[in-house]
Amino acid sequence: MARAYQKEESKEVKRERRAQNFAKYLASLKFGFYCMTHPIDGFWKLTHEKKGTVGAATTILFFTILVRILKLRYTSFMFLQVYWEDINIFLYIASILFPLALWVVGNWALTTLFDGKGRLKDVYMGTCYGMLPYPVIQFPLMIVSNFVTIEEGQFYQVLSVLSLILCLLLIVNGLAQIHAFSPGKNLLFTVASLFAMLVMVFILMIFFSMISQGVAYFISIGREMMFRI
Amino acid sequence: MKNKIAKIVTTLAVVIGIGFSGLATVEAGEDNYTYTYDYWGDVQESPDVYSVARVFTYKDLGMDKNITNAESLFVYKDRIYVCDTGNNRIVVLRRDGADDLVYEDEITAIKGTDITALSEPSDIAILETLDADDEGNAVTKEYMFICDRGNARIVKVDMDLNYILQFNKPVDPAITEDSAFKPDKIVVDTAGRVYCSASGINKGLVKYESDGVFSGFIGATRVAYNFTDYIWKKLASQEQRAKMESFVPTEYDNVYMDREGFIYACAGGMDEEDLRSETVDAVRKLNMLGSDILVRNGAYYDGKFPVFGDLYWGGGGGVTGPSYFKDVTVLDNDIYVCLDQNRGRLFGYDDQGRMVYAFGGTGNMEGYFRKPVSIEHMDNDLLVLDQLDCSITLFIPTEYGSLIYRAMDQFDHGDYDEAQASWEQVKMLNGNYSLAYIGIGRSLLRKGEYKESMPYFEAKYDDENYSRAFQQYRKLWIREHIITIIVIILAIFLVPMAIARVYQVKEEIDNADIFKLRR
Structure with missing residues (x-):
């Protein structure tokens, strides 16, 4: 009897919590724009005051990838020429996700040894929030690109490059706030994280080649056995 | 059941067969005779732009002696002059109908000077000018300029081969006195000025005034500095430096004057990277001042391609390196056709520097070459001289x-x-x-x-x-749509303002004291 009562109550609580969570998700998504315009304050509050959510970060990542794919088709051919025969949509998506994963893991693994305050989740969130200028600037640019001539296209090029630079600055600055690093220390660890990415790629390559050789070894043993029998 | 399996097997076989046949046609397309490049630089097969009308050897032309080491072709009206350098003569052919050439004459000597016999004539040019005769009437006069390389001179003769003028080795501090003067190719402008490309002279084209006086060099090729070589040179000692290759312009392989008087000059044997980065040019269009005014299409990495023939220089058939433009001719519609000696191909470009067509190859078949050296055009027909084959190929569109x-x-x-x-x-x-x-x-x-x-x-x-x-x-x-645009813009600004105003008024009414009092 008591159990049933509990269940009923938890259902209501659940619904309420869900509504709360959703409200928080929306607020955190909106907070991304605050981060864009107030990078130092914003990224500090992002993790230290728990203003950000992983859900919102993933949404930003999703829109980044979406805009990048949409750009292929809907940017004017004057600014982006696509050799469609060479496009593999999965590789194209992976070309963002794979470096991102390496970066997040590499940065976390290094900073956690040197007093970095951010957890893996925080690094992921900070990086994704830093990407926000990309969809926000590139999407309108993509539409506008169809209504300009090549001479007016200089604006397109400048804004396009600016969006990337802004992303880069936001990510680097964001991680400094999240880890509570001084600018110098942060720069050092940014470079170190890039090296960590290289090391991970190297290890992955060794790993895969070892596995394939190991498999080949057992296959050849099997073949040898078949010949003998 | 069995029937079904058989059906599946046959369908599979057909599908695979189609697949393979598809592959086969793709592979066959690789060495298609005529091709162009698309935006991406991919080779696109093309229907043939030119077909071979006939290939002429000395026997076809009814000559007694084979053409040896011929170096140049020149077309004037319906006559074709073949500089048969190895036999010290110039053969004159006449175009007879759409696909026939007839032997007419040969020039071995000129009249009225000390040295009359031609020696290794390497090029010829003909000038047509308006002149006055004894009674003062305007008559067209024709003069021949023969590049008499073995005798180290260029001679100007009339059409009956009477000696008029001689152009000698230029006197210039840049040319050592004991070196032999070897004029290779000449063009003559309408005023009778002679431009000559000579072996061993890399300052550009040798320019003579119409009275035979040397007046300078024009249009030297660009020199590509190799940065690493430059550094090494700075570090090297005197003796080492002397042994190194020096940064000097190359000589032009051939020159051609178009109907407007611009000189097209081509040179081969350039460094691959220099060509790709466009620090050197395979073809140049020189104006009277010797500056290059050829319209180029853009940088190699920009999706547009410079004028240097083939884009891919793989080692097929024992041939490597970029195209070697040995000669160039300009059609009357400003399309210029370059002759690639390296792969025996012809490349046509329009006046905007875009490739119109490319065709040819090395081999012994009709339309293929072994060592093409010279190209000329008659209207839109092309003539190509092959030095090794000792033949002239006539192409018609x-x-x-x-x-x-x-x-x-x-x-x-x-x-x-x-x-x-x-x-x-x-x-x-x-x-x-x-x-x-x-x-x-x-x-x-x-x-x-x-x-x-x-x-x-x-x-x-x-x-x-x-x-x-x-x-x-x-x-x-x-x-x-200007009215619609204005209306929309106004609407964007006015509608929110109007709404705001309505709310404001409504609020004012709600908060007005009279209504409050009543309540």
């Missing part, structure tokens, strides 16, 4: 080729409707041909059908023409 030429002529004359129709036909024959799409687009653009022309430019990534069309289209569109 196919239906497809003449259609392209016709479309270009019609466009140049402003017949945009006809030009569009011709380009449409070209497109029907070759759907992979970028110039056909751009040609249709440009015709439409000139006719003012901006919107219609845009898809053609977009299909072939012609951003400049697209921009031009789009700009006009946008202007017209805005002019047409």
Whole structure:
């Protein structure tokens, strides 16, 4: 009897919590724009005051990838020429996700040894929030690109490059706030994280080649056995 | 059940068969005779632009002696002059009908000077000028300029071979006195000035005034500095430096003067990276001051291709390296055709530096060459001299080729409707041909059908023409819809203002004291 009562109550609580969570998700998504315009304050509050959510970060990542794919088709051919025969949509998506994963893991693994305050989740969130200028600037640019001539296209090029630079600055600055690093220390660890990415790629390559050789070894043993029998 | 399996097996076999046959045709296309490049630099097969009318050897022409080491062709009206350098003579042929050449004469000596016999004539040029005769009437006079290399001179003779003038080794501090003067190729402008490319002289073309006086060098090729070599040179000692290659311009392999008096000069044997980065040029168009005015299409990495022949220099058939432009000729519609000695190919470019066609190859078949050295044109027909084969190949345009030429002529004359129709036909024959799409687009653009022309430019990534069309289209569109645009803009500003105003008034009414009092 008591159990049933509990269940009923938890259902209501659940619904309420869900509504709360959703409200928080929306607020955190909106907070991304605050981060864009107030990078130092914003990224500090992002993790230290728990203003950000992983859900919102993933949404930003999703829109980044979406805009990048949409750009292929809907940017004017004057600014982006696509050799469609060479496009593999999965590789194209992976070309963002794979470096991102390496970066997040590499940065976390290094900073956690040197007093970095951010957890893996925080690094992921900070990086994704830093990407926000990309969809926000590139999407309108993509539409506008169809209504300009090549001479007016200089604006397109400048804004396009600016969006990337802004992303880069936001990510680097964001991680400094999240880890509570001084600018110098942060720069050092940014470079170190890039090296960590290289090391991970190297290890992955060794790993895969070892596995394939190991498999080949057992296959050849099997073949040898078949010949003998 | 069995039937079903058999069916599946046969379908599979057919599918695989189709797959393989598809592969086979793709592979066969690799060495298609005629091709062009698309926007991406991919080789696109093309119908033949030229077909071989006939290949002439000395026997076909009824000559007694084989052509040996011939170096140059020259066309004047219906005569073809073949510089048979190895036999110290110039053979004169006459074009007889669409596909026949007839032997007419040979020039071995001139009259009225000390040294009369020609020695290793390497080039010839003919000048046609208006002159006054004894009674003061205007008559056209023709003079021959023969590049008499073995005798270290260029001689000017009349058509009866009477000696008039001689152009000697230039006296210049840049040329050592004991070196032999070897004039290789000459062109003559309408004023009778002679431009000569000579072995061992790398300052450019040797320029003589019409009275035979040497007046300087023009149009030296660009020199590509190799940075690492430059550093090494700085570090090297005197003796080491002397052994190193010095940064000097190369000599031109050949020169051609077009009907407007511009000199097309080509040179081969350049460094691959220099060609790709466009620090050196395979072909140049020189004006009277010797500066290069050839229209080029853009940098290699920009999706547009410079004028240097083949884009891919793989080692097929024992041939490596870039195309070696040995000779160039300019058709009357400003298409210039370059002759690649390396792969035995001909490359046609239009006046905008876009490749119109490429065809040919090395081999012994008709239309293939072993060592082509010279190219000339008669109207739109092409003549190619092969030094090793000792033969002259006569190309005439196919239906497809003449259609392209016709479309270009019609466009140049402003017949945009006809030009569009011709380009449409070209497109029907070759759907992979970028110039056909751009040609249709440009015709439409000139006719003012901006919107219609845009898809053609977009299909072939012609951003400049697209921009031009789009700009006009946008202007017209805005002019047409200006009222709608103003209304929409006003609406965007006014509607929120109006709504705000309504709310404001409503609030004022709600908070007005009279109503409050009443309540």
